[in-house]
Amino acid sequence: MQSADTRTRLIVTAMQLFWEKGYGSTSVADVLQAARVNSGSLYHFFPGKQDLLLAVLDMYHGGLRTMLLEPAWRGVTDPIERIFALLARYRRSLADTDCFYGCPIGSLALELHEPDQPVRERLAANFAAWTDAIHQCLKDAGSRLPRDLDRRELAAFVLTAMEGGVMQARTFRDIGSFDGAVRQLRAYFETLLREAPARRAPRARTVHKKKERP
């Protein structure tokens, strides 16, 4: 399939434009011009504009590990710090663009108002995959976090804080809004880490067993 070149060029170009201008504000002509492709070719590969969006979302989903997580986690092994390393990556994206562009999935998520089920499904799949990665970090943190903590819910809350922080940073055109959200999330994590040994996890450095206090 030699034309994979054209197909992927369309997807990558659309990914960029949807990120910069949004889905609705990006015309098919914009994509065609930027990708140097004729309309017939686009409609040879994709039934319509929306299917191009689906392909973009699938590419985000497929590239989550290699394009986002692995670069963000290079040299970072501590599972808790990995979470904040990932947030730092979004911070860079904001800072590099003067707080214009944040999370592409989040932007698309709030842009789609019609009940486009296939689109919504893929947005949800992207969020779910992102949250799963955080969830794994929280599981890797083991007993450093309270035993009765709902880690799946906390993982989703990390996404919540990220998306909400990005939204405010973009609106205020101020990276400080994002930093403030991360700082509050960090404060929350620190209380959880402080709280964990109090509730359970009796021995952290000594090895000998000890009975629990009633």
Added chain:
Amino acid sequence: MQSADTRTRLIVTAMQLFWEKGYGSTSVADVLQAARVNSGSLYHFFPGKQDLLLAVLDMYHGGLRTMLLEPAWRGVTDPIERIFALLARYRRSLADTDCFYGCPIGSLALELHEPDQPVRERLAANFAAWTDAIHQCLKDAGSRLPRDLDRRELAAFVLTAMEGGVMQARTFRDIGSFDGAVRQLRAYFETLLREAPARRAPRARTVHKKKERP
């Protein structure tokens, strides 16, 4: 000015449609039809579609207290509970619409990608007013919260959690996503409330003055 009727009808109708379908997906013709107004009248009051959006955002801003805060806080006096009462109001809006419609300001904030300065300013003004109201609650909570807590930042974090929670609830079509975010925020608040007397705030109910400790 007897035509205030037409003018406000346009704004209210646009408010509704922008909320339901977004700004970009709402055509001027949609607004005209729903408001039963001819195009000439619209352009008599507003130079263009964007100015209608500005008027909508101004109406949100002006009605924040009477339309949002006061109804949400009826019967709720505790400043901390007022925060969660406000969040509960957004929850209702989501639940009532099957998680279709969330915060109208947040939706518009992520929809606007172009550097429309006047629009962005008004979105920011709405967020700022919302955050100010939360900030006042946090100030009213007095010594129940840690003395060295950055209350302005925490207030912004409440907005962060709300917007992020709404985004996920809409994407997953699941009110549980919003509830989870609120639950985590509540857990964070509880650690702060638990933490406060430990750090400072010696007497809570006695009245006599006392010098600050250095």
Added chain:
DNA sequence: GTAAGACTTGATCAATCATTCAAGTAGCTC
């Protein structure tokens, strides 16, 4: 070499978009 399939070309389409404008009506002042 030729037939078939994969892909490209670019003009063209109808629909929809925000906006304009000349003509009209209603209410007010003097």
Added chain:
DNA sequence: GAGCTACTTGAATGATTGATCAAGTCTTAC
């Protein structure tokens, strides 16, 4: 009732939209 302003009417405009399609090129197989 004349004149003025405020507002309404609704057809028309030109630009842009997503999508179509017949004709063409290229590659591969036999």
